[in-house]
Amino acid sequence: DTGVSQDPRHKITKRGQNVTFRCDPISEHNRLYWYRQTLGQGPEFLTYFQNEAQLEKSRLLSDRFSAERPKGSFSTLEIQRTEQGDSAMYLCASSLPTSLSEQYFGPGTRLTVT
Amino acid sequence: AQKITQTQPGMFVQEKEAVTLDCTYDTSDQSYGLFWYKQPSSGEMIFLIYQGSYDEQNATEGRYSLNFQKARKSANLVISASQLGDSAMYFCAMRPISNFGNEKLTFGTGTRLTIIP
Numbered sequence: 050d051t052g053v054s055q056d057p058r059h060k061i062t063k064r065g066q067n068v069t070f071r072c073d074p075i076s077e078h079n080r081l082y083w084y085r086q087t088l089g090q091g092p093e094f095l096t097y098f099q100n101e102a103q104l105e106k107s108r109l110l111s112d113r114f115s116a117e118r119p120k121g122s123f124s125t126l127e128i129q130r131t132e133q134g135d136s137a138m139y140l141c142a143s144s145l146p147t148s149l150s151e152q153y154f155g156p157g158t159r160l161t162v163t
Numbered sequence: 164a165q166k167i168t169q170t171q172p173g174m175f176v177q178e179k180e181a182v183t184l185d186c187t188y189d190t191s192d193q194s195y196g197l198f199w200y201k202q203p204s205s206g207e208m209i210f211l212i213y214q215g216s217y218d219e220q221n222a223t224e225g226r227y228s229l230n231f232q233k234a235r236k237s238a239n240l241v242i243s244a245s246q247l248g249d250s251a252m253y254f255c256a257m258r259p260i261s262n263f264g265n266e267k268l269t270f271g272t273g274t275r276l277t278i279i280p
């Protein structure tokens with residue numbers, strides 16, 4: 050068990066470019082969450098998967114954002130036409146499908162849009 | 164809807180002293196869980212301790228304990244014998260307890276703890 054991993058750890062992009070982040074959850078975890086954390090704030094929920102099904106999306110997730118988990122294992126988060134306001138830390142977490150399991154977080158991807 | 168309030172933006176504590184980080188919450192859920200996470204400068208959220216709303220005893224994990232007062236809707240984190248490595252951001256969070264739904268976490272704004280040698 051190597052924990053939740055995220056790639057890349059840092060991404061600098063110019064405004065208007067598309068970016069894609071990857072999250073690999075702990076292998077037996079079927080629940081996967083994406084959160085966004087801006088400077089000085091706590092993480093905010095973006096979206097949630099149970100296996101390959103995306104079951105909820107926050108209103109924070111505009112049309113420029115899309116997330117997938119095609120085989121119920123790793124997940125990708127894509128941001129199209131990035132804006133400076135997208136600069137943040139994007140955190141992925143996974144958990145077991147029980148009501149008492151905690152969420153394990155990855156190291157995050159820090160996005161800077163210039 | 165759930166809300167977490169952390170009123171201490173920053174705290175400075177002498178090494179080896181105990182420290183209490185405040186957290187109050189609001190929710191309409193009958194069953195919920197309360198969590199504390201530590202976030203060092205590296206960015207990773209590290210799970211520290213969990214308290215279920217139905218737990219009658221306060222949770223403890225090593226040097227960490229959670230002072231849960233349900234009637235006051237508070238879930239303060241107590242760190243005993245603080246160490247230099249405890250310097251970090253600390254986040255209080257909560258989520259509903261459900262076998263069928265999205266158990267997304269709602270976080271507070273955090274408290275930056277600095278341990279002074």
